Amino acid sequence: MPVYVYSITAAAHPCRLDGLTGVGADPAPVRALTAGRLRAVVSDLREEIRPKRRDLTAHQEVQERLMADGAVLPLQFGYVAPDDGAVVEVLQERADAYLAALERLRGRAEYHVKASREQDDLLREILRDSDRARELNDRIRAGDADPRLPLMLGEIVAGEVRARQEALAAGLTEALASLAEDHRVRDPAEGDDVLNVSFLVRDDEKDAFLRTESRLSEETEGVEFRFSGPLPPYSFV
Structure with a gap:
């Protein structure tokens, strides 16, 4: 199933996602995928996504919740991956670059x-x-x-x-x-x-x-x- 990707964090980030629902007309719970020292915050997506007010707000709420607890790499609105496996693969392939970016943005x-x-x-x-x-x-x-x-x-x-x-x-x-x-x-x-x-x-x-x-x-x-x-x-x- 396609997944909507919100942010990338370190695996140690608490990722307090309780109560958050994602984008889309039938929003799924927001969850985290872990790959080594990184996590991606995602939700399942059942339809093509467009920048409606409700979805933009949901996207931003996830970013703000994560940002309150540590460094994040926020993705712009609209990034969709084919499935969980594709997200994990990208995290593994670009781990060093993502970790360096997280360190650069820590406390900022x-x-x-x-x-x-x-x-x-x-x-x-x-x-x-x-x-x-x-x-x-x-x-x-x-x-x-x-x-x-x-x-x-x-x-x-x-x-x-x-x-x-x-x-x-x-x-x-x-x-x-x-x-x-x-x-x-x-x-x-x-x-x-x-x-x-x-x-x-x-x-x-x-x-x-x-x-x-x-x-x-x-x-x-x-x-x-x-x-x-x-x-x-x-x-x-």
């Missing part, structure tokens, strides 16, 4: 930071700071019909927007990366976002990291932050 969690800035606020700032952009904008508003003006203004604004967003993202990332062991930068996924970064933070640096997040949120005018964590370290597996 992922923190996700997004930041956005209103485009209208940014445009007003550019028109305030850029003499050339302000001049072109004033000419257009005054009724100058030169067809080149909107294009010229658009090019200036686009360049300024890109430069300011990159500078802001770099500064915020640098401030937080000093308190993290590793980080992953991704392209912003939403329209006004300027930052989308995941950080791998040691448990003993958690408080300092969160204080820095809070300070940046208070001090960075016009920027909306969205913080999440501690999370299973999906980005660093």
